[in-house]
Amino acid sequence: MQKIVIQGEHSLSGTITISGAKNSAVALIPAAILCDEESTIYSVPNISDRDALIKIIEKLNGQVIIHEDSLSINSQNIKNVFIPEELSSKLRASYYFMGALLGKNKYVEIALPGGCKIGNRKIDFHLKGFKALGATIIEEDNKYIIKADKLIGNKIYFDFASVGATINVMLAAVKAEGTTIINNAAKEPEIVNVATFLNNMGAKIRGAGTSKITIEGVKYLHKAMIEVIPDRIEAGTYIIMGALLGKDLRIKNVIKEHLTSLLSKLQEIGVKIEARENDLIINKGENLLPLNITTLIYPGFPTDLAQPMTVLMTQCEGVSILEETIYTNRMGQIPYLNSMGADIKVENQIAQIKGKTPLFGNDVVASDLRAGASLIIAGLIAKGTTQISDIEHILRGYEHIVEKLTNVGANIQIIEE
Numbered sequence: 555m556q557k558i559v560i561q562g563e564h565s566l567s568g569t570i571t572i573s574g575a576k577n578s579a580v581a582l583i584p585a586a587i588l589c590d591e592e593s594t595i596y597s598v599p600n601i602s603d604r605d606a607l608i609k610i611i612e613k614l615n616g617q618v619i620i621h622e623d624s625l626s627i628n629s630q631n632i633k634n635v636f637i638p639e640e641l642s643s644k645l646r647a648s649y650y651f652m653g654a655l656l657g658k659n660k661y662v663e664i665a666l667p668g669g670c671k672i673g674n675r676k677i678d679f680h681l682k683g684f685k686a687l688g689a690t691i692i693e694e695d696n697k698y699i700i701k702a703d704k705l706i707g708n709k710i711y712f713d714f715a716s717v718g719a720t721i722n723v724m725l726a727a728v729k730a731e732g733t734t735i736i737n738n739a740a741k742e743p744e745i746v747n748v749a750t751f752l753n754n755m756g757a758k759i760r761g762a763g764t765s766k767i768t769i770e771g772v773k774y775l776h777k778a779m780i781e782v783i784p785d786r787i788e789a790g791t792y793i794i795m796g797a798l799l800g801k802d803l804r805i806k807n808v809i810k811e812h813l814t815s816l817l818s819k820l821q822e823i824g825v826k827i828e829a830r831e832n833d834l835i836i837n838k839g840e841n842l843l844p845l846n847i848t849t850l851i852y853p854g855f856p857t858d859l860a861q862p863m864t865v866l867m868t869q870c871e872g873v874s875i876l877e878e879t880i881y882t883n884r885m886g887q888i889p890y891l892n893s894m895g896a897d898i899k900v901e902n903q904i905a906q907i908k909g910k911t912p913l914f915g916n917d918v919v920a921s922d923l924r925a926g927a928s929l930i931i932a933g934l935i936a937k938g939t940t941q942i943s944d945i946e947h948i949l950r951g952y953e954h955i956v957e958k959l960t961n962v963g964a965n966i967q968i969i970e971e
Contacts, residue, residue: 558942558956560933561965562915565838567801568962572789572808573599573953574623574782577858578744580647581721582780583607584654585748587616587629588728589755591777596624598782599953602946606644610637610651629658636663639696643668645950649677649718652700653725656689661701679716683723686710687730707732707771715740715851720767721748728757730771739767742852743812747783754778786812787858788952789834791927793817794862795959796836797825798869798935803962805834815855819845823870844872844909849880861887861924865931867907868896876905886921887928893918894932894940915940923951930955934964 574597584607586593598604600623608618608625614635617628634655642648642665655662667677681691684700686708692699707730712719720740725748727734739745741763749762755775761767784807793813796803797820810817810829817834821827825839845867849857857880864887867874878884885905888898894916897908915938920926926948933940942948945968948955959966 555943555971556945557969557971558930558945558948559967559969560915560930560940560942562933562936562938562940564799564934564963564965565801566795566799566803566934566959566962566964569804569806570792570958570962571806572784572792573597575599575744575747575785575787576601576603576951577717577785577787578747579604579782580607580645581650581744581748582751582782583611583625583627584647584650585725585751586627587611587614587632587651587654588658588725588752589627589629589775589778591630592626592628593751593755593777594624594626594779595751596779596781598623598625599785601953602950603645603647606641607647610641610648613637613641614655632658634659634661634663636697637665639665642666646718649680650722650725652680652684652698653722656684656700656702657705657726657729660703660705663697663699665697677718679712679714679719680722683710683719683736684726687723687726687734689726705730707734707769709735709737711737712739715765717742717745720745724749724752724759724767724769727769728752728759728772728775730769732771734769734771736767736769737765739765740851741765743783743786743809747780751778751780754780784809787856789813790816790856790859791862791931791952793820793827793834793836794859794866795931795934797839797866798931800836800838803836805836806832808832808834810834815853816859819847819855842866842870844870844874846875848877851880857881857884858924860884861928862931864888864891864898864905864907865928865935868898868909868911868913869935870909872909874907874909876907878903884924887925890916890918890929891932894936912937914938917941917943920944920947923947927952930966934959934966
């Protein structure tokens with residue numbers, strides 16, 4: 555078993571370069587199988603989710619070549635092979651093969667997707683979209699069979715602006731007959747990245763990044779390439795670390811517009827942030843003010859950064875409030891933070907965090923990806939030694955996190971037990 559061990563209270567100074575976005579890459583890789591030739595994806599983060607998706611493509615008889623941080627994917631010989639649980643359960647994003655295979659071959663058979671257990675994460679909106687395009691859906695023995703004689707464009711409205719459903723329906727619709735309109739579509743930058751990739755292949759998608767996406771179906775998608783956008787959640791995680799421990803900590807390869815909600819909150823409470831083109835310089839904040847945060851769909855405050863922010867809130871003077879509105883089980887880090895000295899109470903998805911409280915090293919567990927990131931932050935500021943288990947959750951989403959932190963002065967390592 556692997557664990558992360560941290561000796562706390564070391565300042566962070568130097569440069570951290572942000573990798574390609576995990577939430578974009580895990581959609582771009584399945585999207586590549588829609589291509590009728592070969593496609594290339596650049597700046598793909600070297601994380602376990604990437605490897606899990608590659609295994610699924612290879613199971614489907616696709617060919618994947620890894621070149622350092624890029625992938626070349628040839629899907630000309632893709633077959634409709636059942637995607638078993640041992641592959642689909644590795645990550646939530648395996649469900650993007652539903653839309654991609656339905657769009658390519660009008661048939662998909664896949665076991666239920668996996669991912670972090672952070673609350674109610676049904677795929678009803680995805681299935682609703684597929685049905686609207688003419689697909690038949692059969693659920694049996696913990697698997698889905700989705701098929702269609704042909705897909706016909708339609709108008710689709712989502713009750714909630716779901717990122718996954720928006721991308722999945724977009725994947726299914728690019729080769730459908732006629733025009734598909736997605737209303738109340740999610741607006742996240744990752745959706746724009748996927749739409750750009752498909753358009754580079756010859757798809758006709760308009761409106762990505764707005765609440766209305768229009769897709770005119772095409773019959774053929776040619777050779778194309780795309781670069782994964784910088785990971786705004788990874789960047790946000792390191793920015794929060796800088797707010798607590800930074801000494802001219804440079805966060806490189808950042809699209810600041812993707813982080814407006816976070817940066818404005820940090821500046822509001824007294825964190826010193828200097829912007830330089832695509833870089834940010836972060837210094838530790840002193841006498842931080844308390845703050846209130848409510849997670850919202852983009853461009854609101856991202857749910858993926860709420861857990862890391864709880865650690866920063868423990869170091870603010872006074873009472874801070876965090877309200878989680880997206881997922882029902884996104885407070886898995888809080889019992890462990892309390893065991894390290896935090897004073898946090900949770901009721902009805904609202905956390906009340908009293909600060910400023912010193913944190914002390916302890917043995918803790920990463921219950922999910924972003925909870926794990928928050929525990930790393932806690933370990934970095936805590937007095938003494940913190941040991942984190944179940945770190946496979948963390949390695950799913952943060953490329954070379956231990957190496958990146960070691961390079962800027964953190965005392966952190968992975969051990970085998």
